[in-house]
Amino acid sequence: MTLSDPNDILADAFADLDAGNLSSNTQAKSSSQESKSESRNEFSVRRASLGDSMMLESIDREAFPGMTPVTHIERDLTRQNGLYLAAVRDWQPGEHELGPRFAIATQSEKEDDSFSAKVKRNVYRYLLDYVIRPKLPPDYIAGFVGLWFVLDEAHVVIIGLREIDRRKGIGEQLLISAIEQSVENDSRVVTLEVRESNEPAIKLYRKYGFQEVGFRRRYYSDSGENAVIMTTPPIQSDDYQERFSELVELHADRWGWVSRLGYSRTESPDPTIESDD
Numbered sequence: 336m337t338l339s340d341p342n343d344i345l346a347d348a349f350a351d352l353d354a355g356n357l358s359s360n361t362q363a364k365s366s367s368q369e370s371k372s373e374s375r376n377e378f379s380v381r382r383a384s385l386g387d388s389m390m391l392e393s394i395d396r397e398a399f400p401g402m403t404p405v406t407h408i409e410r411d412l413t414r415q416n417g418l419y420l421a422a423v424r425d426w427q428p429g430e431h432e433l434g435p436r437f438a439i440a441t442q443s444e445k446e447d448d449s450f451s452a453k454v455k456r457n458v459y460r461y462l463l464d465y466v467i468r469p470k471l472p473p474d475y476i477a478g479f480v481g482l483w484f485v486l487d488e489a490h491v492v493i494i495g496l497r498e499i500d501r502r503k504g505i506g507e508q509l510l511i512s513a514i515e516q517s518v519e520n521d522s523r524v525v526t527l528e529v530r531e532s533n534e535p536a537i538k539l540y541r542k543y544g545f546q547e548v549g550f551r552r553r554y555y556s557d558s559g560e561n562a563v564i565m566t567t568p569p570i571q572s573d574d575y576q577e578r579f580s581e582l583v584e585l586h587a588d589r590w591g592w593v594s595r596l597g598y599s600r601t602e603s604p605d606p607t608i609e610s611d612d
C-alpha cells in the first residue's frame with residue numbers, strides 16, 4: 336500500500352489493454368527509442384519557457400473555458416520542482432498576418448463575429464500590438480502539460496490542447512513525454528486529478544495504466560464536481576516500462592515519430608531563443 340494507492344488496486348492497471356487493445360502488437364519493441372516508424376510527426380515536444388507564457392495562458396482559457404485558472408503558469412515555469420512541456424510546430428505562413436495577439440487568441444475569440452469583438456481585434460492589431468508587443472513563442476504551441484515533482488511522485492497539474500488540435504495524438508504524446516520525464520526524474524509514480532465527467536481525459540489516462548485511487552469531493556469550485564485521483568503503477572518497474580514502450584511504439588506507428596526532450600533524432604528548436612514577431 337502506498338500514499339497514492341491506499342486501497343492497493345493498481346494491480347489491475349492495463350487490464351483494458353490486456354483485454355485486447357494491444358493484442359495486435361505482439362512484436363512490440365522494448366524501447367521507445369527503437370521505434371521503427373520512419374514518418375516524422377509535424378509536432379515536437381520541448382520544454383516550455385517564460386516566453387511561451389502568454390500562449391500557454393490562452394491555451395489554458397481554451398482548454399478550460401469559464402474556469403479560473405487552477406495553475407499559475409508563469410510562476411510554475413520558473414519553479415524548481417516544476418516542468419512544463421509544450422507540443423509545438425513551425426508557424427505556418429499567414430498565422431501572424433493579423434498580429435501577435437490574434438495569433439495567440441483562443442479559437443472562439445478568433446471566430447467571434449460580433450461588432451465589439453471586431454472593434455477589439457482592430458484596436459489590438461493596429462494599436463496595441465505596436466505599443467506593447469506581446470512575445471510570441473518561436474513556434475506554434477498546440478498544447479502543453481505541466482508537472483510538479485514532489486517527493487517520489489510526479490504530479491500532472493495541467494494538460495490541455497487547443498480545440499482544433501485535439502484527436503490527433505498530441506495529448507497522448509504530451510502524456511508520454513510527461514511519463515518519460517518522470518522516469519528520468521526518478522519519480523516512482525505519476526498522479527493527477529480529473530473531473531469525474533471528463534471521459535476523454537480519463538480514457539487517455541487509463542490507456543497509460545492510471546487507476547482511480549480516490550476522490551476529492553466537490554473539488555472544482557465552478558461546478559462543485561468531484562475530482563477522481565488517478566495514479567500509475569510504479570513507472571520504473573520492468574512491467575510498466577514494457578507496456579509503456581509498447582504504447583509509445585503504437586503511437587509512433589499511428590501518428591509518426593515525435594522529436595522530444597531526451598528523444599531527439601534531429602536538432603530541436605532552442606526554446607530560449609524568442610522571436611521578435
Ligand SMILES: CC(C)(COP(=O)(O)OP(=O)(O)OC[C@H]1O[C@@H](n2cnc3c(N)ncnc32)[C@H](O)[C@@H]1OP(=O)(O)O)[C@@H](O)C(=O)NCCC(=O)NCCS
Pocket residue numbers: 398399494495496497500501502503504505506507508528529530533534535536538539540542
Ligand atoms: C484530454 C485531452 C488532453 C486529450 O488530448 P487529444 O490530443 O485530443 O487526445 P489524443 O488524440 O492524443 O487521444 C489519446 C487517447 O485519449 C482518449 N481520448 C481523447 N479524446 C477522446 C474523446 N473525445 N473521446 C474518447 N476518448 C478520447 C482516447 O483513449 C485516445 O486514444 P485512442 O485514439 O486510441 O482512442 C484534450 O481532449 C483536452 O485538451 N481536453 C480539454 C482539457 C482537459 O480536459 N484536460 C484534462 C484535464 S485533467
